[in-house]
Amino acid sequence: MTTGPGPQPPASPAAQSPAPVRRDAEVTKAAILKAARQLLARHAHADITLKAVAKRAGVSAPLVLKYFGNKDALFARVMSFDTDAADLLDAPLEDLGRHMVRHVVASQRERGSDPLLRIAFAPLHGDHGDVLRANFRAQVTERLADRLPGPDAGLRAELAVATLVGLGVMYGIARGPHLHAADITAIADRYGPAVQAQLTPAR
């Protein structure tokens, strides 16, 4: 099976301020992706129509086609971690633990989800889950492992990502009240070192 986890160009971080039209387009695209994700959480890929995605997103089916080309291309985007992981991993290695903790908490607070949480919803059986798992591995854990010096880099990367996925579940699904009440810096102070210990262990 070839899910093509090869290198892809990073998403441009909108250095110049975008025109209003462009911003509207981004909001609409995000709504379409969200709708597709929600439907995928409940239905098999084959059973989801573009029309159903459009209806849930509150747009027309032709608009979905305009932005994403076709259904396969839309779902390839939905099942990719590539863009999200680029932001998550965008820090020097020695500060990456804190950066990733802040990024997860900030994403939860701003968008009600975070870059990694989708993996927790991956179906245990079927193609959709297998594609998500393969993408997650290639685009998140192995990409992180490639940056880690020292022994057991693959295991350490999986453990570092495990701490972050757990943070997202505790925040977004279990809705821990202390986590919700805490200052983001206090969380990064307490949890960042636990992540960093996997990235640059003292031993």
Add this chain to the structure above:
Amino acid sequence: MTTGPGPQPPASPAAQSPAPVRRDAEVTKAAILKAARQLLARHAHADITLKAVAKRAGVSAPLVLKYFGNKDALFARVMSFDTDAADLLDAPLEDLGRHMVRHVVASQRERGSDPLLRIAFAPLHGDHGDVLRANFRAQVTERLADRLPGPDAGLRAELAVATLVGLGVMYGIARGPHLHAADITAIADRYGPAVQAQLTPAR
């Protein structure tokens, strides 16, 4: 018949070898609970019949009634973390980090799931999710927080549990290959300290 969710005798760890009949009963009960959990992951509580649970578990509906009394009592058991959390937390505080990591990994390897992973499947809306969240808080995170000395015990307990939930997601859902290949002691050596740092922080 009252099978209420109150305190129940701990599952006897088979100090004396149990009679075959008793062991069969435990296997059957576990199959019924598993079937009910699987159905709850896909359907609303109100839409699930005892007959559907029985069918999925491969037993008769009267047998489900015999073991669990009625549908409400069955689902109270399904949505409780009480018994599982008792095992998870059963270690002295100074060794609790390693113990919990080993318990999660051993549970994943022996049963294909772990005591905490169900919270990752809690629906974001509706009664079922809210009951799971309330139980998780009372029976897992707050119970752990009660044992922690020092400041921010509630936050630290949530972060410690987050690391464990993340470990379960990475093992059981993302199926990280390095985690699957690693020795349980190697995992406990690397990850135990990250959990312990929340329980008994140096500062």
